[in-house]
Amino acid sequence: MENIKIAIRDFNLHFGSKHVxxxxxxxxxxxxxxxxxxxxxxxKSTLLRSLNRxxxxxxxxxxxxxxxxxxxxxxxxxxxxxxxxxxxxxVFQRPNPFPKSIYENVAFGLRLTGTHxxxxxxxxxxxCLQQSYIWEETKDELQKSALQLSGGQQxxxxxxxxxxxxxxxxLLDEPCSALDPISTAKIEDLLLELKNRYTIVIVTHNMQQAxxxxxxxxxxxxxxxxxxxxxxxxxxxxxxMLTRNYVEGHFG
Amino acid sequence: MTxxxxxxxxxxxxxxxxxxxxxxxxxxxxxxxxxxxxxxxSWDFLSTAPRKGxxxxxxxxxxxxxxxxxxxxxxxxxxxxxxxxxYLNEYAQDHWFTRLLRASIRNLAGVPSIIYGLFGLALFxxxxxxxxxxxxxxxxxxxxxxxxxITTTEEALRNVPNAYREAALALGATKWESxxxxxxxxxxxxxxTGTILALSRAAGETAPILFTxxxxxxxxxxxSLLDEFMALPYHLYILSTQHQSLEQVRPLAYATAVVLLxxxxxxxxxxxxxxIRYRNLWxxxx
Numbered sequence: 001m002e003n004i005k006i007a008i009r010d011f012n013l014h015f016g017s018k019h020v021x022x023x024x025x026x027x028x029x030x031x032x033x034x035x036x037x038x039x040x041x042x043x044k045s046t047l048l049r050s051l052n053r054x055x056x057x058x059x060x061x062x063x064x065x066x067x068x069x070x071x072x073x074x075x076x077x078x079x080x081x082x083x084x085x086x087x088x089x090x091v092f093q094r095p096n097p098f099p100k101s102i103y104e105n106v107a108f109g110l111r112l113t114g115t116h117x118x119x120x121x122x123x124x125x126x127x128c129l130q131q132s133y134i135w136e137e138t139k140d141e142l143q144k145s146a147l148q149l150s151g152g153q154q155x156x157x158x159x160x161x162x163x164x165x166x167x168x169x170x171l172l173d174e175p176c177s178a179l180d181p182i183s184t185a186k187i188e189d190l191l192l193e194l195k196n197r198y199t200i201v202i203v204t205h206n207m208q209q210a211x212x213x214x215x216x217x218x219x220x221x222x223x224x225x226x227x228x229x230x231x232x233x234x235x236x237x238x239x240x241m242l243t244r245n246y247v248e249g250h251f252g
Numbered sequence: 253m254t255x256x257x258x259x260x261x262x263x264x265x266x267x268x269x270x271x272x273x274x275x276x277x278x279x280x281x282x283x284x285x286x287x288x289x290x291x292x293x294s295w296d297f298l299s300t301a302p303r304k305g306x307x308x309x310x311x312x313x314x315x316x317x318x319x320x321x322x323x324x325x326x327x328x329x330x331x332x333x334x335x336x337x338x339y340l341n342e343y344a345q346d347h348w349f350t351r352l353l354r355a356s357i358r359n360l361a362g363v364p365s366i367i368y369g370l371f372g373l374a375l376f377x378x379x380x381x382x383x384x385x386x387x388x389x390x391x392x393x394x395x396x397x398x399x400x401x402i403t404t405t406e407e408a409l410r411n412v413p414n415a416y417r418e419a420a421l422a423l424g425a426t427k428w429e430s431x432x433x434x435x436x437x438x439x440x441x442x443x444x445t446g447t448i449l450a451l452s453r454a455a456g457e458t459a460p461i462l463f464t465x466x467x468x469x470x471x472x473x474x475x476s477l478l479d480e481f482m483a484l485p486y487h488l489y490i491l492s493t494q495h496q497s498l499e500q501v502r503p504l505a506y507a508t509a510v511v512l513l514x515x516x517x518x519x520x521x522x523x524x525x526x527x528i529r530y531r532n533l534w535x536x537x538x
Contacts, residue, residue: 052422059345086424096415098434108433109423158419165424 005030005169005199006051011065013046015058020046022223024065028169028216033191033200035214035231037207039251043223044203048171050074051201052088053081069169089162093174095154097146097161102129102138105146105157109165124164132160133190152183159190163198170194172202176209188213207247211235219243285513289506297507301471306491307500311508316473317386317466317481318515322455324390324477325397330447332394333401334436340402341409342431361399366459368396373463387477389465396460397450404446408439441530445523452519456512458485484512 006028013021021043028034036044046055053074055061067074074084086109097105106125110116116124125142129135134156138149146157155175162170172191176184191200191213204210210217211231218228219242227234227243238244245251296310303309336357344350372392382388412435420430454460467480468490474481491505492498 054418054422057418057421082424082426085422090418090422092415092418092422094415096413096419098416098419099438108420109425112423112425112429112433161419161423 003030004028005070006201007066007068008047009066009068011050011063011067013043013050013055013064014062016060020223021050024225026218026225026228028199028201030199031195031197032215033195033202033213035210035217036201036203036220037205037210037217037246038220038226039246040205042220044218044220045173047220048173048201048203049090051169051171052085052090054090056081086165087167088169088171089165089167090171091155091158091162091173091175094178095151095158097149097154097157099145099147101143102146102149102157103142106160106164108161128160128164129157131163131194132156133186133193134160150183152179152186155179155183155187156190159187159194163194167198169199169201172200174203174205177205184209207235207249219246221246282513285506285509289503289508289510292503292507293510297504298511301473302469306469306495306504307497311482311484311487311504311511313470313473314482314484314487314508315511315515317483318455318485318512320386320474320477321390321393321461321465321481321483322451324386325393325454326447326451328391329394329397329401329450333398333447334405334443336398336402337405337409338431338436341406342427342435357399357402361403364459365396365457366462368392369460369463371395372460377464383478384463384465384480385478386465386474386481389461389481389483390477392460392464393454393457396457397447397454400450400453401443401447404450405439405443408442408446409435411442412438441526445526445530448519448523448526452516452523455519456485456516458483458489461486484508484515488512 004027008024008026011021011024012019024047036047038044049055050063050067051074055063063075065075069084069087072084072087073079074088098108100108103125106128107121110121110124126135126139129138134153137153138144138157146154149157155178159170159175176187179187188209191202194200195215202210202214214231216229217231217234219226219234219238219240221242227238227240229239234243235247238247298310298315299312300310301313302311340350340353344353369392372388372395376382376388376391377384382391416434416438417430420434421427425433458466461483465480466483466486470480470482488505488508491501491508495501
């Protein structure tokens, strides 16, 4: 695989006494979309949330092994978690714009650093809304509350908000599961566009979605990566019986 | 009609009756106070000091005293209480010590107000040498409202969806930045509503200010926070039970009660308005 962006080595995660992720070894290439699929509870969201250290919020989570973002060790205690999250953005399952204006939602991450002028922020907000294909719908009402947007618009706004801080990687945790098919199609188009600039990891329940957008797909089961390879291979010539059964819909 | 249907109808009517009965108490109180105090209510009553041994004149010093002492209480209790609640809800791990803290705060809410009064006398007036004053009374009332403010603030913080915290953190906010920029603004209407309700309760208290600064009679408005002051609830108590010509000042007592009740209801009204605005802000979310 060319140009590795994220390398996960011998990674194990425990919640208290529960062994949730087991010996994960996997690499995500730069400027590609990787889909994590698998039945509920297989650990795909947990793996995703390890990549921006979201588990720091749960006191009983224990992470062992290495996750490297290029040469930055993400799990090292001395690595600044805030810096990690600026490099690794995240979009959640349910759209979660802040109860602020559309403009302020996108400006949020920029204001945190306090190094941007207002003119600078305005340019960036516009550019991110354009990149997220939501500019045309919102340009005349940037001061409107983000909560008044539709669910699909909200999710695109969340993507705009995530790319505003110029991350290198974008994590998406079932970003379309709360959306209608039309909104879903828009988000998928957007992801295909965004992968030119970002490395994307997406957790999805929807196998068609994985086939439509992902360059590579990892099938996870009971906390292990069972099979990982080009999306086409995972869905059409899976090497493992378990993968075949899952992608053919025998269990889910 | 079956027996079940009958019981159901009777039951609902009984519940309705209880509700109406409760409501009627408020109605009776309001009607009684207003009808008997109406004759004494005037602009002069609100804007002048008592005269001729409190048989004439108004209650301006008492209104000002109650307003000031409530304000002082707010200035101390609000930041202190919000800080405690932020610690408890956002930072503290759930173990025996924080559980003990929460239990203590709940118990603090149950301490009788006269005990706060005596405590205020011992601590603020005597030990800290503040003397009987607006400041000492305000601090005592702040202590009294603190547990309510902490509890309602914690509740308001808990109601801010975790998704907002995660969203802020995922954008590179530190924990404190996420609290400051997202969690606190989201909880603010709830915090203010709870605080106002606690303060409207405190504004009407007599026992905590009794030993810590309230005066029987002052001719002038307080000039500094270290002055003694008149307060509406205490003035009402004097006019209704301690005055030498009770019959003569009865209308003044009723009018004072109306003003006190009016101030408290005004505070509660602002809490209701805040709550409605809060609902509109958050419920547009799908």
